[in-house]
Amino acid sequence: MKLSDLRVGVRISLGFAAVLLATVIVGVVAITRMQVIEDNVEEMGSDWIPSINAVNAYRGQLNELRRAEMAMCLKEVVVEVEQEQDRIKTLRDKTLPALAKAYEPLISSPEEAAQWKEAQAKYAVFIALQDKLIAARKAGNRGEYQSTVNNESGKAFVDLVETMQKLVDINTEGARVSVEDARKTFKAVLVTMAVVILAALAAGTALAVYLTRSTVRPLTQMVDVARRVAEGNLAVEVDTSRNDELGQLAQALAAMKTALNQSLVAVRTSAESIAMSSGEVAAGSSDLSARTEQMASSLEETSATMQALTDTVRQNADATRQASQLAVSASEVADRGGVVVAEVVNTMDQINVASRKIADIIGTIDGIAFQTNILALNAAVEAARAGEQGRGFAVVAGEVRSLAQRSAEAAREIKALIGSSVERVDTGARLVGNAGNTMREIVSAVQRVTDIIQEISSSTQEQSTSLIEVGQAVQRLDEVTQQNAALVEESSAASESLREQAGSLRQVVAQFRLQD
Template sequence: MFAYFGNLKVAVRLAAVFALIVGLLAVVSITAFVKINNINRSIDQIVNDRYLKVRWAFDLRDGINEQIKYLRGMAIDINNAAGNEKRFGQMEVAVKETKEALDKIAARQVTEGGKKKIKAVDDARQVFDTSRTELMALIRAGKGDAANEYVLRKITDAQNNYLALARAFADSQSSQLSAEGAKAVEDGAMAIKVTLACSAVAVLASIILGYLMARSIVKPLTEAVRVAENVASGDLTTRIEPHSKDETGQLMQALRKMNDNLVNIVSGVRRGTDSIATASGEIASGNLDLSARTEQQAGSLEETASAMEEMTSTVRQNADNARQANQMAASASQIALQGGEIVGRVVSTMEEINQSSRKIVDIIGVIDGIAFQTNILALNAAVEAARAGEQGRGFAVVATEVRSLAQRSAAAAKEIKALIDDSVAKVEGGSHLVAEAGTTMEQVVNSVRNVTDIVAEISAASAEQSSGIEEINRAVTQMDEGTQQNAALVEQAAAAANAMQEQAADLAKAISIFKLADTEMTKSSAPVMAQAPLQPQPQPIRKPATTMPKARTVTAPARPAVSAPAAPALKGPARIDDDAWETF
């Protein structure tokens, strides 16, 4: 059971102990509460019920005795009218008080037995009251002998029964009062006994459980302190065996894991320091070789930058020539457009001249027709004049002249028509030639426009090519600068490798304070020969011949990562001595 208790959590054990103590205290408290409540109930029963009933029962008994005393006095002193009148008043008071006491007792009864007793007393009272009334009537009538006879023979049994029942009820109420008091005393004694017993058990259980609890916590903590002190002093050979599953056992388990992890870490560090020393020497040698190759690459990039600068100048000149050709082509295109517009206007003018010539031909034709008609009319007039003889001679001369004029007009009209026809033919030929010239000019304009577009594209391409070449030139310059910086960083890395080799030796010396078991010492005892640190030889760094403007960032394709052999990781920044940087 103690082993099971020891495997419980500390919180559970504390809770169990406190629960037990609280349970015992609860028993004490509940017992005391119950008993004190019983005492309070008994006292309340005594004060508010039993005592009142006893007092009223004694009042009832005393009232009956008073009535009997007054009746006997009136019967004996029957001739004393004044004294009996006083006794009559006293009798009424006694009867009233007796009835009130009996009513109070009856109102307080709750049990069937008590109610039956009170009913018997009340029945006896009624019988006695009847006899008392009859006796008082005889006394009032002055019948002394009859009254004495009534007292001796009739009322004695009624008063004795009434008084006996009243006394029995008073005695029963007194007994109940005594029993209730004894019960209260018994409850008080029981409460004291239970309180003392439970308190003693609670104190004893607290002492025992407190000792066991302290022992189950302090002993593992003492062992944990001893283990922590051994680890702090560098002794990792301590064997830690947890004996419980509570928080202290978990603490011992964690200390054992910590000790085992420290053993593994120290062993790994011891094995890794020699490997670090060897690897750092190889890294320094490789960094020096890489530095030399980086310098060569920087020289090549410098030459490439110079060649790219010359190419940039050539491409820029080509771009300027293409820009000028584009401007000239645009000017020629504008002139060709203007020539096309002029030829179009010439074609329109020739067409208008052709239309006017055709109208003139039509007018000449009309004139020729008029001359022909005039000639016919003149011929007819000459014929008519010849017929008229001498009278028509003058008219014939006029007709001859008119005919002559008509013939001359017809001849002139024919000549003009011939000239106009020839002119119209030539104008039509010129119109055709001008139309062909306009078509040719449109073709020339289209050709010039196409040439202009091509030259513009060439100019734009040349400008883009010039911009791209400049960006390439800036990128190459940046690569050159970055390569030279990489060369310097490689040399710094070589110096850092030498410093790391020295720090590995310091680390091996620092962890030598830890004491390991024989098996771990065997694992880490194989020495690894470390190469002598290599001193990096600085190489002259050449600067680029021409400083170019800063180019936009050029994102290079990501190179695949080269996996390196894993080495033990060392936490904390490495301290590099100032002597290792003097070569820079």
């Protein structure tokens, strides 16, 4: 397992642990060496210096003892001599033994013990000479005690002091050695701590550099990736080989980049599809708008034609009513003709004239029916073009066409009958002898004509009503067509706006460098 695979928290903890370990090592070394220094100082404070002080105190009291001895020899007053003798006694019996007792536990080396033993021996020599001196002084032998104090006792004292000085020198040397050892230990501590600190500093610096590089470098790379993604470059590669928190961050950044890339690719595809579809919708809307305008124009023409057809049918109805009235009149004339035979010829002439008029009217009705049939056929075609909205109009147009065909058939029948009547009228003069029979036939024929004309009148009335309904349907269809035209224009405008927005979206997406 590589160190770079460790989590950042673990690596930082290891770094702090290393620093703490170095600190502990420095502390342990310092404490250990300081303990040595403390031992040296303790030795100097509890042994050498007290020994020097004790020896110096002992030597000082020896000096007092020597001064008391010399004062005893120099003084002449008995009381003063006795005082000096008492002081000598006190120093010898109390002070010096107490100082010796305090010093002896401080002896720490065989050399010092030997030197102290030698000092005690010389002290005994000095005390023996002093006893001799005191006895001579008490005996009043001036020459003897003066000679003793100046020669033997003085020499013994000097030897004793020199021995005591050696003891001071021994302890002074011991103190010096302790100080030197402490100094050496201190220097060793300084060197050791300096080495350990430098090693810890080097290790900490190396570890800090490693941690910084192992953390800052991938962070810098990810910041660069984030900046390039922010600039629109989604084709940048992300290093996801690490297994620590930075690797997890890199993996999350790579996943985010991939998801954003996929989203923008989908948006780009959708924008292109929307742009293409909106273009097609706009083109279709324009075509539909043109067709709707053509249809509206055709409906206006159809409405005008239907209005003219309605007027023509209305005129046809008026003519039919007139023909019905004429037929009724002809019937009355035929009835009267049966009574007045003399007026048959004259009546036949009138019938001939009326028949020709009827023939003309029937011809007119036939033409109207033919035109109505043509208009109904055109209306059916336009209704078929209108699709679902023209279905009702197609039904009405079919009914109009059926009525027109019926009117045409009735007109042809009437025309045939009128032709027959004309022929009979032409031969009426020759058949005047058969006037009665002929008049009955005429009455019957006129009755049939009256019925037919009434049927034509009824059919014409129905045609007029149907044409009015057709006109209303055409008008409503025209209104719907106008509304459709407005909706088509709005749809065309919306399609154009959608196409422009799709183009803007494509331009926005084009700013990104995508990874296909």
